[in-house]
Amino acid sequence: xxxxxxxxxxxxxxxxxxxxxxxxxxxxxxxxxxxxxxxxxxxxxxxxxxxxxxxxxxxxxxxxxxxxxxxxxxxxxxxxxxxxxxxxxxxxxxxxxxxxxxxxxxxxxxxxxxxxxxxxxxxxxxxxxxxxxxxxxxxxxxxxxxxxxxxxxxxxxxxxxxxxxxxxxxxxxxxxxxxxxxxxxxxxxxxxxxxxxxxxxxxxxxxxxxxxxxxxxxxxxxxxxxxxxxxxxxxxxxxxxxxxxxxxxxxxxxxxxxxxxxxxxxxxxxxxxxxxxxxxxxxxxxxxxxxxxxxxxxxxxxxxxxxxxxxxxxxxxxxxxxxxxxxxxxxxxxxxxxxxxxxxxxxxxxxxxxxxxxxxxxxxxxxxxxxxxxxxxxxxxxxxxxxxxxxxxxxxxxxxxxxxxxxxxxxxxxxxxxxxxxxxxxxxxxxxxxxxxxxxxxxxxxxxxxxxxxxxxxxxxxxxxxxxxxxxxxxxxxxxxxxxxxxxxxxxxxxxxxxxxxxxxxxxxxxxxxxxxxxxxxxxxxxxxx
Amino acid sequence: xxxxxxxxxxxxxxxxxxxxxxxxxxxxxxxxxxxxxxxxxxxxxxxxxxxxxxxxxxxxxxxxxxxxxxxxxxxxxxxxxxxxxxxxxxxxxxxxxxxxxxxxxxxxxxxxxxxxxxxxxxxxxxxxxxxxxxxxxxxxxxxxxxxxxxxxxxxxxxxxxxxxxxxxxxxxxxxxxxxxxxxxxxxxxxxxxxxxxxxxxxxxxxxxxxxxxxxxxxxxxxxxxxxxxxxxxxxxxxxxxxxxxxxxxxxxxxxxxxxxxxxxxxxxxxxxxxxxxxxxxxxxxxxxxxxxxxxxxxxxxxxxxxxxxxxxxxxxxxxxxxxxxxxxxxxxxxxxxxxxxxxxxxxxxxxxxxxxxxxxxxxxxxxxxxxxxxxxxxxxxxxxxxxxxxxxxxxxxxxxxxxxx
Ligand SMILES: [Cu+2]
Numbered sequence: 055x056x057x058x059x060x061x062x063x064x065x066x067x068x069x070x071x072x073x074x075x076x077x078x079x080x081x082x083x084x085x086x087x088x089x090x091x092x093x094x095x096x097x098x099x100x101x102x103x104x105x106x107x108x109x110x111x112x113x114x115x116x117x118x119x120x121x122x123x124x125x126x127x128x129x130x131x132x133x134x135x136x137x138x139x140x141x142x143x144x145x146x147x148x149x150x151x152x153x154x155x156x157x158x159x160x161x162x163x164x165x166x167x168x169x170x171x172x173x174x175x176x177x178x179x180x181x182x183x184x185x186x187x188x189x190x191x192x193x194x195x196x197x198x199x200x201x202x203x204x205x206x207x208x209x210x211x212x213x214x215x216x217x218x219x220x221x222x223x224x225x226x227x228x229x230x231x232x233x234x235x236x237x238x239x240x241x242x243x244x245x246x247x248x249x250x251x252x253x254x255x256x257x258x259x260x261x262x263x264x265x266x267x268x269x270x271x272x273x274x275x276x277x278x279x280x281x282x283x284x285x286x287x288x289x290x291x292x293x294x295x296x297x298x299x300x301x302x303x304x305x306x307x308x309x310x311x312x313x314x315x316x317x318x319x320x321x322x323x324x325x326x327x328x329x330x331x332x333x334x335x336x337x338x339x340x341x342x343x344x345x346x347x348x349x350x351x352x353x354x355x356x357x358x359x360x361x362x363x364x365x366x367x368x369x370x371x372x373x374x375x376x377x378x379x380x381x382x383x384x385x386x387x388x389x390x391x392x393x394x395x396x397x398x399x400x401x402x403x404x405x406x407x408x409x410x411x412x413x414x415x416x417x418x419x420x421x422x423x424x425x426x427x428x429x430x431x432x433x434x435x436x437x438x439x440x441x442x443x444x445x446x447x448x449x450x451x452x453x454x455x456x457x458x459x460x461x462x463x464x465x466x467x468x469x470x471x472x473x474x475x476x477x478x479x480x481x482x483x484x485x486x487x488x489x490x491x492x493x494x495x496x497x498x499x500x501x502x503x504x505x506x507x508x509x510x511x512x513x514x515x516x517x518x519x520x521x522x523x524x525x526x527x528x529x530x531x532x533x534x535x536x537x538x539x540x541x542x543x544x545x546x547x548x549x550x551x552x553x554x555x556x557x558x559x560x561x562x563x564x565x566x567x568x569x570x571x572x573x574x575x576x577x578x579x580x581x582x583x584x
Numbered sequence: 585x586x587x588x589x590x591x592x593x594x595x596x597x598x599x600x601x602x603x604x605x606x607x608x609x610x611x612x613x614x615x616x617x618x619x620x621x622x623x624x625x626x627x628x629x630x631x632x633x634x635x636x637x638x639x640x641x642x643x644x645x646x647x648x649x650x651x652x653x654x655x656x657x658x659x660x661x662x663x664x665x666x667x668x669x670x671x672x673x674x675x676x677x678x679x680x681x682x683x684x685x686x687x688x689x690x691x692x693x694x695x696x697x698x699x700x701x702x703x704x705x706x707x708x709x710x711x712x713x714x715x716x717x718x719x720x721x722x723x724x725x726x727x728x729x730x731x732x733x734x735x736x737x738x739x740x741x742x743x744x745x746x747x748x749x750x751x752x753x754x755x756x757x758x759x760x761x762x763x764x765x766x767x768x769x770x771x772x773x774x775x776x777x778x779x780x781x782x783x784x785x786x787x788x789x790x791x792x793x794x795x796x797x798x799x800x801x802x803x804x805x806x807x808x809x810x811x812x813x814x815x816x817x818x819x820x821x822x823x824x825x826x827x828x829x830x831x832x833x834x835x836x837x838x839x840x841x842x843x844x845x846x847x848x849x850x851x852x853x854x855x856x857x858x859x860x861x862x863x864x865x866x867x868x869x870x871x872x873x874x875x876x877x878x879x880x881x882x883x884x885x886x887x888x889x890x891x892x893x894x895x896x897x898x899x900x901x902x903x904x905x906x907x908x909x910x911x912x913x914x915x916x917x918x919x920x921x922x923x924x925x926x927x928x929x930x931x932x933x934x935x936x937x938x939x940x941x942x943x944x945x946x947x948x949x950x951x952x953x954x955x956x957x958x959x960x961x962x963x964x965x966x967x968x969x970x971x972x973x974x975x976x977x978x979x980x981x982x983x984x985x986x987x988x989x
Contacts, residue, residue: 118775119767126843126914193916199840205817206800206842210740210946212916294818295943300801301816335683337693365803365838366814367795367821370725374718381710385703388666392702395674400690402683413678417671424663431713433648433720434656436812437641440803440838504641506807508838511846513765515777517637 072574081176084168085574086153091471092175093150094464098540100142100182101457105533107135112529115522120513128512129197130189136200140318141225142182144452147460148321149174149232152260154471156236158565158572159254161245161581166238174231181224188214188221199510201311204292204303208284215285219278226271233267236260245564247583251345254563255338258345259324262352266313266320269356273310277303301366308359316355319451320348322419322459323390326412328563329466330394333409334401335560340393347386347393354383364435373432380430384423391420406558407481411462414489415455422450425500440510443503449496461488461539468543469557473571474550480542487535494528642807645829645854649810651720659713666709724810727822730792732785738795738802738815738837740946741844741905744953745783748794752867755953756781757901758847762909765847777834782851786860787827795821799946803839806852812838827854842946843917844905874955881957882981888964891977895965898958902950903966911970918946922970931976935963935986951987956980 073079073088083089110131114122123131153171157164165171189195193212196202207215240261244253253261280303283289290296292303323344331338338344360368360376368376394416403409425447429435438444468476498521503509507518514522553570568576643653681687733748746753759778763769772778785791795804797815805812809825827833835850855863886894900909907913911922921927926934938959941949950959957980967974 118771120765121767125846126917129840129843129845191916193914197843203801203840206840209944210800210842294816299819301819334681335689336691339692340694340699342694343699365812366816367819370722373721373725377717377721378714381714384710385706388706389699389703391670393699395670395677396698397693398674398677398681400687400692401677401681402687402689403678403681404683405678413674416674420667420670424667427663428656428659431655431659431717433652433717433724433810434641434659436724437652437656437807437810439812440805501637501639505637505639506642506835508805508836508846510840511836513776513846516771516773516775521637 082172084164084172086157086165086168086171087471087572087574089165089171089175090150090152090154093146093153096175096178097143097145097147097150097460098543100138100146101536103186104135104138104143105536107131107138108529109533111135112526114512115514116526117523118514118516118519123512125512126194126197129199129510130195132510133196133199133202134185134189137185137196137222138182139452140200140314141222142178144318144456144460145229146178148260148263148318148456149229151256151321151325151460151463151467152232152236155467155565156239156257156260157243158568158576159257159563160240160243160248161564161577161583162239162243163575163578165235166243167235170231171235174228174235177224177228181221181228184217184221184224188217191217201307202278202281203307204281204284204300207281208292211285216282219282222278223275226275229267230271233264233271236264237268240264245577245580245583251342252583254324255327255341255344255348256321256324259320259327259348262348263317263320266317266352266355270310270313270317273306274314277306277310280306301363304363304366305360308362309356311362312359313352313355315448315451316351318456319419320352322415322456323348325459325463325466326394326415329408329412329462330397330416332466332558332560332562333406333412334398334403336397336401338393339396339399340389343389344393347389350386351383354379354386358383361430361432361435364432365439377430377432381427384427384430387423391416391423404559406465407476407478407485408462408466410482410485410489411458411465414485415458415462418450418454418458418492422447422455425450438503440508441503442499442507442509445509446496446499446503449499453496454492458488464539464543466558467565468546469553470565470570470572472546472550473553473569474546475553475557476542476546476550480538480545484535484538484542487538488532491528491531491535495525495532496528498525498528644808644810645827645831645833646809646825647828648720648724648825649808651716651723652810655717655720658716662709662713724823727792727824729790730824731789733792733794734783734785735794735796735820736783736804736815737798738804738841738848739798739948740800740842741837741848743779743783743802743804743848743850744798747864750864750868752864752871754781754871756783756851758849760847762900774834776847777836777849777851779849779851782832782853784853784855784860784863785825785827786857787830787854788857790824790826793823793825795823798948800841801839802837802841802848804835804850805838806833806835806850808833808835809852814839830854830856830859843914847905878956878980882984885979886957886961888968888977891961891964892968893961894958895961895963896969898954898962899965899969902954903962906946911966911972921966922972927966927972928974931963931967931978932986934967935959935978935983938963939983939986956983956987959983 080088080092110123114128153165191214195214196218198207198211240257280291284291284293290298292298292300294300327338327344357379358376360372361380364373429438429444429447465476465481502518502521505517507514555568555570556566557570564581567581641653641656643650735746735748737744743756744753745756756779759780760776761769764771764775793813795813795815796819797817799817802815803812804815809827811823811825813821813823831854833852833854837845837848906918907921911920913920937947939949939951941947960978960980960983963978964976966972967976
């Protein structure tokens with residue numbers, strides 16, 4: 055609530071006032087639910103734009119030889135696909151979920167800083183318009199990979215780099231503001247009695263994620279600025295000829311980049327930890343150890359960045375240190391998976407769409423975790439590095455990990471948001487089509503990588519042809535399957551079976567105590583926590 | 585290239601098949617110790633349409649690559665075992681603990697004992713894994729006491745090899761014809777994995793690679809040796825290998841290095857030491873002779889037709905990747921030479937930029953990459969092709985003069 059007033063009349067009016075009408079409602083809104091919706095719709099749009107780029111990539115790779123695009127454009131597609139999916143699809147989706155859910159889960163009326171909340175969303179469309187517009191410049195958009203290694207991104211890039219840097223700055227500012235808002239809300243607006251160790255795990259994981267964001271987004275801002283000054287203002291941070299070091303770039307980038315991958319997976323852990331108990335009708339196993347595991351993953355994430363850089367030529371001692379730390383991450387991550395399985399053990403399970411996506415998440419994310427453990431073994435990494443094995447690995451953790459968790463969350467809370475049950479049959483279709491196609495898409499990449507196909511190439515040796523054709527078919531099928539999701543969401547917004555307040559038989563938590571759809575203002579008086 | 589004729593590499597008897605035979609022979613040995621793996625390969629071999637593509641990491645042809653393969657398999661089996669156990673329990677629950685079976689959910693939600701156990705157990709497994717990994721890593725990074733040292737320099741988009749103990753150095757470029765890439769000709773067996781001049785190394789000797797770059801970061805990778813090292817501009821990385829069997833081994837650049845990153849393969853030919861000695865002796869003689877011939881050329885003038893023919897060949901090989909075969913470049917990235925002011929008017933500047941490149945751009949110095957006559961020819965070509973029609977003829981002597989300035 056943005057105003058505090060003692061006038062009883064004004065107060066009553068406030069309680070009943072609904073959203074403004076038309077476009078203004080969305081432009082000026084400070085309501086956490088509206089802003090959550092904006093974030094979610096924006097991320098869905100970006101998911102399709104980034105997905106369309108993936109389709110271009112897969113179409114070119116369908117057969118050996120150059121057919122559809124030039125190598126220069128191909129590189130722009132891989133670069134912008136990565137940037138859009140990371141910063142435009144996954145991160146805003148989680149921020150959208152945070153906006154919708156954190157206040158409802160801790161019994162707060164809204165986010166603590168509603169105006170900043172509006173601002174942090176509304177700068178995003180500008181950031182991505184700038185990035186996308188750069189594709190139409192002379193010479194095209196950024197083509198140095200989403201990791202923008204110097205000096206490819208400095209001396210050897212075209213002027214789209216300036217736009218790229220500017221748009222990344224805006225994305226970073228947006229993320230930092232979002233993170234500040236989450237932290238302030240959680241620290242100050244919990245309902246009386248909602249102690250830290252009573253908070254739902256989604257709130258906990260976001261709380262930790264927000265700290266990660268605040269710690270590393272400035273590092274990203276720093277490194278893009280160094281790229282900018284190296285390119286345009288005569289500095290030599292990454293240029294050996296001026297006393298700099300191109301590998302320094304990678305250290306700074308991955309000091310941001312590794313925690314960034316946990317930024318994209320910790321909230322997913324929170325989501326799965328909410329859904330599995332509901333559909334197992336049994337409390338989450340090991341709540342406290344989940345909290346400790348998440349915190350230790352977050353801390354370790356600052357000590358492993360150079361495992362992305364084993365081939366850059368580090369001293370053996372450094373390689374050993376980063377190998378050991380990376381292997382250690384398997385321990386808390388394992389604890390999480392074991393806890394989810396133990397939660398299901400001797401439960402009474404049902405398998406609605408959110409649960410199906412969660413189960414798929416647990417299996418497929420774990421497979422991505424396994425390949426991550428393999429990549430941690432430095433000598434073996436020399437063979438895996440920069441091949442399709444890595445591409446398979448990070449798509450397992452990001453698509454069947456992060457994105458599957460977002461899908462699960464959307465299905466799980468959609469009835470609370472819209473007041474209608476989604477179409478279960480259509481949802482199951484969406485799930486099974488996605489599950490099968492995503493594995494046809496990403497599983498063969500392990501083999502292609504082990505057989506020696508480097509990543510980021512527009513054309514390949516003949517031995518890789520059959521598998522690439524198969525992968526592309528999986529890709530097209532996965533892309534098409536997502537249209538089912540859009541159809542389902544539209545249907546659910548328009549109507550459907552009326553949802554109860556609790557929605558799911560086993561659901562527990564404050565958000566299930568208020569009406570469905572959630573009223574525009576909820577918890578204007580704090581709830582009582584037992 | 586600093587020599588007139590390119591010496592053919594006399595090892596065509598070995599080809600990729602050889603490497604495959606090697607691989608299979610070794611995997612036979614491995615099979616006895618890896619029973620489960622044979623079962624898996626068996627299953628996988630039937631589940632795929634691709635007969636040629638190996639489905640697993642190569643065991644390679646060196647002791648190190650074999651160790652790396654063993655590590656890879658070890659961690660793979662560990663993951664499989666954990667996966668089977670965890671997913672087994674999960675699917676057991678899914679089948680037996682479902683509401684439709686009328687079960688009542690239990691309400692337990694913690695157990696310190698179990699939680700400690702499944703924290704400690706992975707730690708033990710990881711330690712078991714870390715020991716062999718550490719040993720292999722230390723062996724891989726020990727580049728001391730090498731028998732042969734080779735400086736490898738990456739640049740957009742080719743490799744340069746220089747033997748530190750001999751007067752031999754040359755560039756190695758993709759040999760796949762453009763028409764195959766554009767689907768106008770059917771693709772050869774080693775499509776995109778073939779070069780004009782492979783790196784040649786002796787078998788049974790410790791070969792040290794010094795890896796660096798002239799422009800962006802590249803990465804020199806030969807899977808059969810388990811060697812992948814980044815080529816960083818301004819810094820030199822070290823790696824080594826000892827190959828036991830003669831053969832041809834193919835790899836690729838593994839670090840995104842710009843437009844033609846996918847088109848800079850690595851080919852290494854390993855020869856018996858005696859063959860290698862013979863090859864390197866012959867090679868240094870040829871390169872020395874070529875240098876002398878080059879000096880003689882200075883006194884001679886080439887005709888326009890000769891210049892244009894050599895110029896076109898050089899242009900297509902060394903310049904067209906950026907400036908495009910039609911001289912139009914890629915707007916915003918690589919300038920057009922057709923109608924460019926420099927190619928039409930300023931001849932000294934034209935020669936200078938080709939000889940010395942332009943720092944801070946991807947226009948590299950071709951001084952060391954091309955012979956005097958090739959540079960003369962390519963400049964002539966650029967000044968007369970695509971309606972540039974300046975009529976200028978540039979001779980090797982003009983280039984030598986510009987060089988000495
Ligand atoms: Cu390269």
